[in-house]
Amino acid sequence: MSLPKDIMPLRAVPCLFPADDADDFQFCSTCAFSSACRDQGYDKAALHELECLVEHIGPFEAGEYLFREGETFNAIAAVRTGTVKAFTVDAAGREQVLGFFLPGEVIGFNAIHDARFPCNVVALDTVMLCRFSFPSISALAARTSALQAQLFRLLSQDIKKAALLAGDFSADERMAAFLLGFSHHYSARGYSAHRFTLAMSRTDIANYLRLAAETVSRVMRRFQEDGLVKVNRREVELLDLPRLEALAQPVLRG
Amino acid sequence: MSLPKDIMPLRAVPCLFPADDADDFQFCSTCAFSSACRDQGYDKAALHELECLVEHIGPFEAGEYLFREGETFNAIAAVRTGTVKAFTVDAAGREQVLGFFLPGEVIGFNAIHDARFPCNVVALDTVMLCRFSFPSISALAARTSALQAQLFRLLSQDIKKAALLAGDFSADERMAAFLLGFSHHYSARGYSAHRFTLAMSRTDIANYLRLAAETVSRVMRRFQEDGLVKVNRREVELLDLPRLEALAQPVLRG
DNA sequence: CGGATTGTTGAGATGCCTCAAGTAACGTGG
DNA sequence: CCACGTTACTTGAGGCATCTCAACAATCCG
Numbered sequence: 001m002s003l004p005k006d007i008m009p010l011r012a013v014p015c016l017f018p019a020d021d022a023d024d025f026q027f028c029s030t031c032a033f034s035s036a037c038r039d040q041g042y043d044k045a046a047l048h049e050l051e052c053l054v055e056h057i058g059p060f061e062a063g064e065y066l067f068r069e070g071e072t073f074n075a076i077a078a079v080r081t082g083t084v085k086a087f088t089v090d091a092a093g094r095e096q097v098l099g100f101f102l103p104g105e106v107i108g109f110n111a112i113h114d115a116r117f118p119c120n121v122v123a124l125d126t127v128m129l130c131r132f133s134f135p136s137i138s139a140l141a142a143r144t145s146a147l148q149a150q151l152f153r154l155l156s157q158d159i160k161k162a163a164l165l166a167g168d169f170s171a172d173e174r175m176a177a178f179l180l181g182f183s184h185h186y187s188a189r190g191y192s193a194h195r196f197t198l199a200m201s202r203t204d205i206a207n208y209l210r211l212a213a214e215t216v217s218r219v220m221r222r223f224q225e226d227g228l229v230k231v232n233r234r235e236v237e238l239l240d241l242p243r244l245e246a247l248a249q250p251v252l253r254g
Numbered sequence: 255m256s257l258p259k260d261i262m263p264l265r266a267v268p269c270l271f272p273a274d275d276a277d278d279f280q281f282c283s284t285c286a287f288s289s290a291c292r293d294q295g296y297d298k299a300a301l302h303e304l305e306c307l308v309e310h311i312g313p314f315e316a317g318e319y320l321f322r323e324g325e326t327f328n329a330i331a332a333v334r335t336g337t338v339k340a341f342t343v344d345a346a347g348r349e350q351v352l353g354f355f356l357p358g359e360v361i362g363f364n365a366i367h368d369a370r371f372p373c374n375v376v377a378l379d380t381v382m383l384c385r386f387s388f389p390s391i392s393a394l395a396a397r398t399s400a401l402q403a404q405l406f407r408l409l410s411q412d413i414k415k416a417a418l419l420a421g422d423f424s425a426d427e428r429m430a431a432f433l434l435g436f437s438h439h440y441s442a443r444g445y446s447a448h449r450f451t452l453a454m455s456r457t458d459i460a461n462y463l464r465l466a467a468e469t470v471s472r473v474m475r476r477f478q479e480d481g482l483v484k485v486n487r488r489e490v491e492l493l494d495l496p497r498l499e500a501l502a503q504p505v506l507r508g
Numbered sequence: 509c510g511g512a513t514t515g516t517t518g519a520g521a522t523g524c525c526t527c528a529a530g531t532a533a534c535g536t537g538g
Numbered sequence: 539c540c541a542c543g544t545t546a547c548t549t550g551a552g553g554c555a556t557c558t559c560a561a562c563a564a565t566c567c568g
Contacts, residue, residue, distance in 0.1 A: 090504055098417055110417065112410035118507065138403070142396045149392065155409035156366035162416030163352055163364065168464035171556070202515060210422035212557050217516055233515085233565085250344055253372070425524070456547060466525050471548050487533080487547090 046144035058128035073111035082127030083199035097208035176247035300398035312382035327365035336381030337453035431505035
């Protein structure tokens with residue numbers, strides 16, 4: 001998974017919105033736009049434009065709102081570091097967690113439709129974002145077919161993700177799929193597929209999986225008793241990936 | 255909701271893939287691309303290109319497959335007439351209904367991501383489609399910002415739709431939202447908001463709502479006893495829209 | 509150290525599912 | 539047009555997965 005050296009010099013080109021820290025390269029290698037950046041070496045002008053377009057914002061501290069429900073939509077944002085939670089609050093004041101975003105994932109695709117955010121988005125720990133003005137990135141996409149295609153793919157991916165959660169699955173299946181989601185995300189980005197730290201509370205997990213918090217606790221304990229995982233607070237170690245995959249199989253398509 | 259007369263003459267312009275029947279105009283007024291067509295009178299060249307792009311296919315009879323899971327994706331399709339069901343089949347052979355598509359809705363957005371259909375798509379009654387080659391419509395979208403924006407909006411809308419179903423709601427809430435979905439769809443297109451015919455079986459409804467078929471029956475009966483609806487086979491009449499809206503409110507965002 | 513938050517565990521309640529039987533519509537062939 | 543089988547739908551009784559309620563333990567934080 002080594003990156004072609006020849007894209008490095010681009011960092012040195014003058015930019016309207018110059019990147020403001022040193023680990024952008026590292027970041028870009030895990031970002032959702034990376035394939036549009038890296039794979040399309042033939043269109044360096046467009047890649048440069050994308051770099052000029054990005055605004056690095058943050059840091060946000062845990063609990064800070066990145067976006068609020070109802071807010072006007074004018075930019076998407078990729079998570080650079082940290083973890084983010086999207087949720088709505090219903091008439092009775094109860095939270096409904098829509099999803100979590102890890103580094104490299106893009107926030108805001110569900111806001112395009114009516115140009116307003118349909119949910120709140122809050123930092124769960126210290127979060128840095130890359131912000132892309134949506135009109136600007138759309139205009140760039142019109143000139144760069146690889147970028148347009150990548151945007152369509154990412155939007156399409158979100159449809160599939162949302163549909164996954166909608167299936168009717170048991171608590172065990174949901175939990176296994178949830179844990180494996182992190183494993184897959186991290187291992188695809190060069191981190192451990194076995195060990196990771198959850199940034200969110202049991203309550204948030206339960207809410208996201210449409211379970212009671214108590215059920216999440218019980219399933220976690222049973223998984224541990226069965227030797228599937230080892231859990232300590234929010235530290236998770238996956239001990240038996242094959243069995244977890246088998247459990248999650250109905251969720252992750254059959 | 256009257257349409258500008260001045261777009262009519264476009265039907266007379268020679269076309270590579272000439273439209274093959276007389277009610278295209280009627281159709282286009284209910285189609286998901288209609289706003290990209292109608293609202294953007296300033297870009298008639300692009301509108302013309304979109305017309306040339308479309309292939310009218312069908313009719314398909316009830317039970318015929320329009321797409322099959324795993325099939326290579328190369329086109330999206332708008333429903334012109336009829337009703338369509340999308341579903342997967344899990345390892346144990348059980349169906350999982352992902353959604354229904356009514357006239358004007360677009361099929362295939364969830365297939366972009368990995369260029370293959372993640373689900374089967376089957377006609378529930380006699381169905382006619384408008385097919386748009388995805389590479390072609392993408393290329394056109396790159397030249398026509400209104401079309402690009404419309405595609406982004408439609409994709410984004412599908413994300414929101416999928417997330418709706420994913421919430422944890424009671425059988426009553428789901429059923430009310432399901433029925434109101436038809437009401438809203440039809441009334442937005444100039445048909446009755448109160449009376450319509452369901453094209454799908456109770457089993458399909460139940461499967462889609464993640465309920466047992468028996469539960470759907472029972473909820474329907476109770477709704478009828480409470481004077482909310484009048485149901486006869488697949489004929490539905492909504493008698494008390496306000497109370498149904500109130501019931502469905504948690505589902506249709508709070 | 510004390511209060512607040514977060515997570516765990518048990519006991520009982522419940523909404524929905526499963527199973528099983530029965531009824532109604534539909535199509536088919538006689 | 540009617541008997542028949544088939545499919546779709548309805549209804550009831552009982553079971554189970556998950557929720558709710560309540561108490562408690564652990565951790566965090568000032």
